[in-house]
Amino acid sequence: MGTRFxxxxxxxxxxxxxxxxxxxxxxxxxxxxxxxEARSMLxxxxxxxGWALMAIVTAAALVALLRTPLMLRLGASLAALVALxxxxxxxxxxxxxxxxxxxRVSPAHGFWLLVFAFTxxxxxxLTRLALSPWARMLTLAGAAACLGLLLAxxxxxxxxxxxxxxxxxxxxxxxxxxxxxxxxxxxxAAAIVGLPLGILCxxxxxxRAGVLNVLNVIQTIPSIALFGxxxxxxGWIAAHVPGAAALGIRGIGTAPAFLxxxxxxxxxxxxxxxxxxxxxxxxxxxxxxxxxxxxxxxLLRVELPxxxxxxxxxxxxxxxxxxxxxxxAALIGGGGxxxxxxxxxxxxxxxxxxxxALPTVALAFAAAIVLDAVxxxxxxxxxxxxx
Amino acid sequence: xxxxxxxxxxxxxxxxxxxxxxxxxFEPLLKPLTENNAPAIYNQGSLxxxxxxxxxxxxxxxLAAIVVAVGLAILVTRPxxxxxxxxxxxxxxxxxxxxPVAVLALAVPAVGFGEKPTLIALFxxxxxxxxxxxxxxxxxxxxxxxxxxxxxxxTPxxxLVKVELPxxxxxxxxxxxxxxxxxxxTATIGSTVAAKTLGEVIIAGLLSNNxxxxxxxxxxxxxxxxxxxxxxxxxxxxxxxxxxxxR
Numbered sequence: 249m250g251t252r253f254x255x256x257x258x259x260x261x262x263x264x265x266x267x268x269x270x271x272x273x274x275x276x277x278x279x280x281x282x283x284x285e286a287r288s289m290l291x292x293x294x295x296x297x298g299w300a301l302m303a304i305v306t307a308a309a310l311v312a313l314l315r316t317p318l319m320l321r322l323g324a325s326l327a328a329l330v331a332l333x334x335x336x337x338x339x340x341x342x343x344x345x346x347x348x349x350x351x352r353v354s355p356a357h358g359f360w361l362l363v364f365a366f367t368x369x370x371x372x373x374l375t376r377l378a379l380s381p382w383a384r385m386l387t388l389a390g391a392a393a394c395l396g397l398l399l400a401x402x403x404x405x406x407x408x409x410x411x412x413x414x415x416x417x418x419x420x421x422x423x424x425x426x427x428x429x430x431x432x433x434x435x436x437a438a439a440i441v442g443l444p445l446g447i448l449c450x451x452x453x454x455x456r457a458g459v460l461n462v463l464n465v466i467q468t469i470p471s472i473a474l475f476g477x478x479x480x481x482x483g484w485i486a487a488h489v490p491g492a493a494a495l496g497i498r499g500i501g502t503a504p505a506f507l508x509x510x511x512x513x514x515x516x517x518x519x520x521x522x523x524x525x526x527x528x529x530x531x532x533x534x535x536x537x538x539x540x541x542x543x544x545x546x547l548l549r550v551e552l553p554x555x556x557x558x559x560x561x562x563x564x565x566x567x568x569x570x571x572x573x574x575x576x577a578a579l580i581g582g583g584g585x586x587x588x589x590x591x592x593x594x595x596x597x598x599x600x601x602x603x604x605a606l607p608t609v610a611l612a613f614a615a616a617i618v619l620d621a622v623x624x625x626x627x628x629x630x631x632x633x634x635x
Numbered sequence: 636x637x638x639x640x641x642x643x644x645x646x647x648x649x650x651x652x653x654x655x656x657x658x659x660x661f662e663p664l665l666k667p668l669t670e671n672n673a674p675a676i677y678n679q680g681s682l683x684x685x686x687x688x689x690x691x692x693x694x695x696x697x698l699a700a701i702v703v704a705v706g707l708a709i710l711v712t713r714p715x716x717x718x719x720x721x722x723x724x725x726x727x728x729x730x731x732x733x734x735p736v737a738v739l740a741l742a743v744p745a746v747g748f749g750e751k752p753t754l755i756a757l758f759x760x761x762x763x764x765x766x767x768x769x770x771x772x773x774x775x776x777x778x779x780x781x782x783x784x785x786x787x788x789x790t791p792x793x794x795l796v797k798v799e800l801p802x803x804x805x806x807x808x809x810x811x812x813x814x815x816x817x818x819x820x821t822a823t824i825g826s827t828v829a830a831k832t833l834g835e836v837i838i839a840g841l842l843s844n845n846x847x848x849x850x851x852x853x854x855x856x857x858x859x860x861x862x863x864x865x866x867x868x869x870x871x872x873x874x875x876x877x878x879x880x881x882r
Contacts, residue, residue, distance in 0.1 A: 572734025
């Protein structure tokens with residue numbers, strides 16, 4: 249008896265049952281800051297759509313609960329997630345009175361619980377399928393395309409997050425650009441400085457412990473403290489070094505944020521370069537030396553290619569970490585998606601918080617998937633090379 | 636030379652304690668950073684109280700995270716929960732891509748402003764490194780030791796308490812260290828949602844353009860983080876030595 253049920257499925261079915269029956273599906277507010285009124289699934293949707301969603305969710309929960317084939321579980325989770333994504337938009341236009349631009353409809357925790365439950369199912373299926381790196385990137389691209397399609401079709405336009413977006417589309421794009429510049433620019437700078445530093449640390453024993461210790465201490469300092477600590481010295485440089493201010497170096501703003509992210513990024517890059525180079529098999533190095541390669545040829549043609557997967561793992565850590573940390577740059581005037589997060593917190597407008605937080609999470613998530621796949625691809629190639 | 640790092644840490648600790656208990660002594664040092672006769676020492680609350688509240692928030696969240704994360708790790712490494720093992724690994728990977736600030740900000744709509752969202756964010760985010768390391772510790776035990784324990788007639792519960800957990804302890808402690816360092820940072824940002832932590836000093840400095848506040852807040856937080864990090868490293872070394880697993 250017990251073997252016919254899936255344990256994870258039982259958890260998913262329980263969450264789905266609670267979310268359908270007892271939790272609100274959407275919240276309606278007369279304007280953006282008054283407390284909302286909860287609406288259940290059947291109240292938030294036209295009757296036909298409401299019952300259809302109820303049926304889809306129930307069927308998908310049953311598929312999860314029983315021991316069913318993997319492909320069926322995949323189909324069920326996708327069907328439930330797509331239905332939820334499309335119908336929350338329908339709920340938005342259904343609940344908003346005609347021509348009312350003040351009313352706000354947002355997904356309530358019942359909706360989020362359902363999304364969580366079926367994402368759990370999807371994650372379980374994808375984990376068990378053990379997709380190849382290329383398949384994982386294709387899946388990500390597919391998901392991004394679906395999301396883009398939903399956004400472009402305008403079916404979500406009546407939801408509160410997109411109402412917030414509509415009012416500040418320009419600044420959203422500008423802050424998004426700044427966010428990416430901060431995260432990617434500091435990563436590029438860290439790679440340019442960190443790689444040679446890592447190679448140097450690998451070659452010079454005396455340097456290794458010292459450099460890594462200093463970088464470790466920097467990594468330990470909380471982000472906002474480091475941002476703050478850099479304001480004073482950068483302000484001093486801007487005031488006393490001729491030409492510095494013209495280059496955009498100032499105590500407040502992008503400069504301290506960029507420098508802080510750069511400093512945080514150094515440790516993973518340097519440490520992983522050192523570990524990667526230390527892991528190069530001695531035989532490979534000896535063979536290269538036997539072939540008469542110079543030190544530089546060995547480094548470029550043998551050591552770095554063999555250490556590449558480990559170095560890329562360091563880059564992956566840095567990128568995901570930077571995308572998250574760049575949010576905090578907004579506190580010192582550095583811009584980025586954090587602007588919306590902290591503005592939203594200040595105005596107690598949670599939709600605005602989500603407008604800043606959701607793209608950050610999505611970016612970090614996508615970066616992690618792509619770089620994980622790249623790391624795996626480079627390590628596969630390495631093991632195919634006859635040693 | 637060998638004692639130099641220890642002496643440096645003790646000096647840092649002494650300086651930190653002196654600063655938070657009698658910040659007045661350091662006023663002349665910070666005064667040049669202020670403009671228009673602004674106060675040089677944080678005056679909207681006691682630095683000592685804020686430091687203790689900061690540490691208390693981190694301690695509560697970390698203790699809760701340890702209990703839940705280690706409990707879950709034990710569960711998914713037993714035969715009963717083995718079904719959840721692959722999923723829990725991917726969930727931890729996904730979870731760690733969430734920026735701590737996002738977790739903090741998303742907790743506010745659920746529970747309102749104050750200490751609560753900070754505790755929730757610290758707890759949720761703190762779970763991940765502890766769980767990941769507990770999982771690593773419990774799944775990479777030397778097979779011969781576990782076999783020997785079984786051969787000696789130990790029950791599964793005895794094996795867990797007397798063999799598996801002690802052997803996994805150093806790796807688990809490393810997870811707790813990562814978690815505490817992240818929590819100290821996230822708690823600092825918690826003051827943007829009205830939690831009473833040291834972040835208040837930095838934010839007040841940023842808002843009133845008072846570099847002295849920003850600097851003292853930053854220095855206190857940084858010193859605490861570095862000292863706690865090093866304290867955990869020392870603990871890990873001790874635990875590893877006791878288990879005969881030299882690091």
